[in-house]
Amino acid sequence: xxxxxxFSSFSEFIEMGGYAFNVWSVYGxxxxxxxxxxxxxxxxxxxxxxxxxxxxxxNTEFNNGSTSNGxxxxxxxxxxxxx
Amino acid sequence: xWLWFSKLGSPKWFYELSGKWLPWLxxxxxxxxxxxxxxxxxxxxxxxxxxxxxxxxxxxxxxxSLSLSFFPLMAVAGTITLVWKMKLADMVVxxxxxxxxxxxALALASGSIWGVDTxxxxxxxxxxxxxxxxxxxxLLGIISLRSALEDSDAAARACALxxxxxxxxxxxxxxxxxxxxxxxxPGTTFGMSSDQPNGPEFWIPLLIMGIAVAxxxxxxxxxxxxxxxxxxxxxxxxxxELVQE
Amino acid sequence: MNKQRTSTxxxxxxxxxxxLLIAYxxxxxxxxxxxxxxxxxxxxxxxxSPDPERLAEIAAGVLxxxxxxASLLAMDNLYRADYEDGSLEQLLLSPHPLYFLVLAKNIxxxxxxGLPVVLVSPLIAYMLxxxxxxxxxxxxxxxxxxxxxxxxxxxxxxLTVGLGSRGLILAVITLPMSVPxxxxxxxxxxxxxxxxxxxxxxxxxxAMLLASISVAPLAxxxxxxxxxx
Amino acid sequence: xxxxxVDTPGQDIGTDASQSLTSAVMxxxxxxxxxxxDRILFEQLxxxxxxxxxxxxxxxxxxxxxxxxxxxxxxxxxxxxSIRWYGQAIETQAEEFYGALLYIGHRVxxxxxxxxxxxxxxTCSLQQQVSDTELYRALAEVGLRGFEESQCFTLSAGQQQxxxxxxxxxxxxxxxxxxxxxxxxxxxxxxxxxGLLRSHADAGGAVIVTTHxxxxxxxxxxxxxG
Numbered sequence: 001x002x003x004x005x006x007f008s009s010f011s012e013f014i015e016m017g018g019y020a021f022n023v024w025s026v027y028g029x030x031x032x033x034x035x036x037x038x039x040x041x042x043x044x045x046x047x048x049x050x051x052x053x054x055x056x057x058x059n060t061e062f063n064n065g066s067t068s069n070g071x072x073x074x075x076x077x078x079x080x081x082x083x
Numbered sequence: 084x085w086l087w088f089s090k091l092g093s094p095k096w097f098y099e100l101s102g103k104w105l106p107w108l109x110x111x112x113x114x115x116x117x118x119x120x121x122x123x124x125x126x127x128x129x130x131x132x133x134x135x136x137x138x139x140x141x142x143x144x145x146x147x148s149l150s151l152s153f154f155p156l157m158a159v160a161g162t163i164t165l166v167w168k169m170k171l172a173d174m175v176v177x178x179x180x181x182x183x184x185x186x187x188a189l190a191l192a193s194g195s196i197w198g199v200d201t202x203x204x205x206x207x208x209x210x211x212x213x214x215x216x217x218x219x220x221x222l223l224g225i226i227s228l229r230s231a232l233e234d235s236d237a238a239a240r241a242c243a244l245x246x247x248x249x250x251x252x253x254x255x256x257x258x259x260x261x262x263x264x265x266x267x268x269p270g271t272t273f274g275m276s277s278d279q280p281n282g283p284e285f286w287i288p289l290l291i292m293g294i295a296v297a298x299x300x301x302x303x304x305x306x307x308x309x310x311x312x313x314x315x316x317x318x319x320x321x322x323x324e325l326v327q328e
Numbered sequence: 329m330n331k332q333r334t335s336t337x338x339x340x341x342x343x344x345x346x347x348l349l350i351a352y353x354x355x356x357x358x359x360x361x362x363x364x365x366x367x368x369x370x371x372x373x374x375x376x377s378p379d380p381e382r383l384a385e386i387a388a389g390v391l392x393x394x395x396x397x398a399s400l401l402a403m404d405n406l407y408r409a410d411y412e413d414g415s416l417e418q419l420l421l422s423p424h425p426l427y428f429l430v431l432a433k434n435i436x437x438x439x440x441x442g443l444p445v446v447l448v449s450p451l452i453a454y455m456l457x458x459x460x461x462x463x464x465x466x467x468x469x470x471x472x473x474x475x476x477x478x479x480x481x482x483x484x485x486x487l488t489v490g491l492g493s494r495g496l497i498l499a500v501i502t503l504p505m506s507v508p509x510x511x512x513x514x515x516x517x518x519x520x521x522x523x524x525x526x527x528x529x530x531x532x533x534x535a536m537l538l539a540s541i542s543v544a545p546l547a548x549x550x551x552x553x554x555x556x557x
Numbered sequence: 558x559x560x561x562x563v564d565t566p567g568q569d570i571g572t573d574a575s576q577s578l579t580s581a582v583m584x585x586x587x588x589x590x591x592x593x594x595d596r597i598l599f600e601q602l603x604x605x606x607x608x609x610x611x612x613x614x615x616x617x618x619x620x621x622x623x624x625x626x627x628x629x630x631x632x633x634x635x636x637x638x639s640i641r642w643y644g645q646a647i648e649t650q651a652e653e654f655y656g657a658l659l660y661i662g663h664r665v666x667x668x669x670x671x672x673x674x675x676x677x678x679x680t681c682s683l684q685q686q687v688s689d690t691e692l693y694r695a696l697a698e699v700g701l702r703g704f705e706e707s708q709c710f711t712l713s714a715g716q717q718q719x720x721x722x723x724x725x726x727x728x729x730x731x732x733x734x735x736x737x738x739x740x741x742x743x744x745x746x747x748x749x750x751x752g753l754l755r756s757h758a759d760a761g762g763a764v765i766v767t768t769h770x771x772x773x774x775x776x777x778x779x780x781x782x783g
Contacts, residue, residue, distance in 0.1 A: 004126075006126065006128060006129065006135075013124075013125070016135045016138070017129065017134045017135035018134070018135075019136045019138075019200065022136055022139060022196050022197065023124075023135060023139060026138075026142050026143070026192075026196050026197070027138075027142060029189060029192055030146070030193070034116075037182065037185065037306075038109075038299075038302065038306065041303065041306035041309075042306060044310050045306070045309060045310050048310060048313045048314060048317075049325075049326055052313070052323075053327075056326060056327075165550075168635075217507055220500065220503070220504040221501075221505070224497070224500040224501040224504065225501075227496075227497050227500055228487060228497055231488070231491050231493075231494075231497055232490075234557075234594065236557070236635045237490070237554055237555065240554040241551065241554050241555070244483075244487065244547060244550055244554065245483075245501065247547075248483055248505070248547050249505075251543075252504070252505045252508075255536075256504070256507055258508075259507065259508035259511045259512065260511065262511070262515075263511045266515060266519065318595060332685060332686040333656060333684065333686070334682050334683070334684065334685055334686050338682060338686065339682060339683050342678070342679055342682035342683070343679070343683075346668075346671070346675065349675060350668060350670055350671060353670040353708070409669070410668075412664065413664055413665070413666060413667060413668055414662045414664030414665055414666035414667075415666045417632060417660065417662050417666060418660070418666045418680050418683060419683070420632060421630055421631075421632065421655055421660050422655060422683035423651075423652050423653075423655035423656040423683075423684060424683065556627075556632055557627070557632065557633045557634070
């Protein structure tokens with residue numbers, strides 16, 4: 001079922017029987033597509049968490065400074081459980 | 084059943100569960116990708132007609148077939164949004180549209196690169212490419228509608244409705260484009276459909292790549308949905324607790 | 329105090345009459361899509377070639393695409409005035425099924441914007457040198473196809489009626505959805521001139537019309553509810 | 558964010574207040590909650606409107622008055638809580654409810670190119686059959702005699718408002734929901750509308766109205782949002 005490797009040398013593999021451009025551009029696009037769609041959301045996730053942290057910090061400082069109201073969350077009763 | 088359903092609708096529950104699954108999913112995906120791509124690139128025999136361009140099939144076919152699953156997915160999620168007003172379903176509709184557009188665009192690009200040698204040109208109004216192109220337009224329409232509507236609730240429902248209508252439409256478009264295409268190019272057996280892989284040495288790597296791309300689809304959908312959850316639920320208790328950790 | 333309720337049929341007629349009356353009072357709005365159709369169709373010979381044979385080849389497509397664009401242009405004022413003056417809320421709060429009221433509005437709109445285009449199409453077909461045996465087919469297929477454009481476009485307008493600048497979004501949403509009708513219509517003309525029988529194409533266009541009559545007003549109604557929300 | 562307050566001021570003009578105690582509850586809302594773009598418009602909002610009652614909703618700009626009216630009419634369903642029509646969910650009796658509801662929104666539903674007569678004929682015919690004599694009479698009564706056949710864009714805002722209010726004279730709807738109906742009216746229009754509200758309530762109908770105007774009606778309930 002698994003045949004032998006189709007290429008006898010590395011340069012032959014790169015050449016892809018004269019279709020180097022077609023094959024490698026498709027695989028290149030595919031790789032970029034995979035990495036972009038995984039890394040960008042992952043970085044965004046970290047970024048959101050960082051942003052929320054910073055905002056909370058600002059909130060706490062503001063609250064401690066101006067009013068004695070210690071609540072950080074303004075709509076704590078909204079739990080997102082509602083459909 | 085109902086409990087499960089309502090639990091699934093809870094963004095918090097989804098966020099926690101998907102957090103546990105993600106590493107495993109990503110690991111499996113990478114495993115399949117590496118095996119599939121190596122196999123496809125190194126071991127698959129040459130096609131007697133196409134030579135080594137048949138390697139493109141192992142990217143194009145899984146991506147193209149998965150890109151066809153976006154509209155059904157969005158239509159189902161859209162129905163749930165409209166009927167049960169489940170927030171999670173709307174998030175899926177929202178993040179699936181751009182992802183689907185990327186999938187469709189890659190399917191189009193790989194399809195036309197594959198076609199360069201078969202057809203001798205970069206673009207041909209082939210039935211499959213044409214319906215993918217129209218699907219891309221429909222997805223872009225949904226994305227632009229989402230960004231144009233300011234009220235998030237209205238945007239959610241409008242896009243849900245458009246996804247359902249679009250899903251029906253994609254099916255009709257598919258059939259009519261095929262019909263149009265066969266009538267305009269009588270007797271062409273040219274193109275991708277004629278080169279179905281015939282032996283296990285062809286289709287097993289295709290299957291592996293198919294699983295890999297499907298896993299990638301799941302992973303990227305989950306990742307995008309998780310971000311959407313964080314943004315929309317940023318005021319809720321559990322997100323605040325999560326951030327504090 | 330006790331007054332007779334209107335039947336759904338009466339509400340349907342009242343809505344149809346009202347929309348036709350509005351169209352009659354705004355003759356400009358009524359004429360614009362028609363003018364647009366004439367102008368677009370006459371741009372093609374200028375842009376492509378005045379050669380009669382080449383024109384004959386593309387005439388069917390030109391007519392269909394011009395009709396589609398004219399219908400798209402006309403869509404914008406289907407619900408906008410009603411949305412802005414609050415009549416849409418009245419429509420949604422009627423005790424009658426919204427389906428019929430939306431259908432009435434769509435029919436009125438087609439009578440005003442689609443039908444004139446269909447009626448003038450043989451004239452343009454003559455100017456574009458379409459083979460004369462195709463006139464009847466063109467006319468009949470447009471008669472079946474343009475209402476589908478209106479019904480499908482109605483969904484798009486209903487979704488975007490609350491938006492400030494909706495022109496392009498409407499086009500992006502609606503045009504891809506209209507492709508099957510465009511295919512069936514142009515194929516009908518082309519294939520029958522090659523000797524195929526017309527009835528199959530008419531059946532397909534008729535099926536598309538029936539399907540969109542039965543489903544599209546429901547979707548438009550749901551979309552209107554979303555937009556008013 | 559504070560729960561809405563409901564209070565019944567001791568205004569007592571004309572009719573016997575005990576009448577409302579025996580009359581049936583027409584529309585009631587329990588534990589209504591509405592949030593728009595992460596901002597809570599109202600929560601734990603309760604109200605009842607009985608036959609013969611006028612419910613006045615007050616509140617500053619952006620406090621959700623119009624949204625509440627839309628919710629009551631079913632134009633907006635992004636809320637939680639329950640709204641019942643004569644004790645039953647509206648969805649189970651939509652046709653009766655919409656047959657008995659008359660809503661005039663902030664945008665009054667008057668088409669600019671049509672005449673008051675044509676506008677009135679259409680809006681009425683969505684609910685009930687109506688003759689031309691009735692239409693003319695109603696328009697005359699709201700002070701539009703002589704304007705029946707002129708296109709609405711030639712009329713002033715107040716006259717357009719009056720054209721929409723003519724429906725109140727024709728309709729036999731039991732529940733009126735009016736969003737800021739007094740804004741563009743002059744003194745004459747004001748007393749005209751107030752008279753209409755009073756006679757509607759006396760006849761056993763109910764009114765829900767948003768306004769800051771001091772209403773002089775028998776059985777008045779007030780509710781303040783925000």
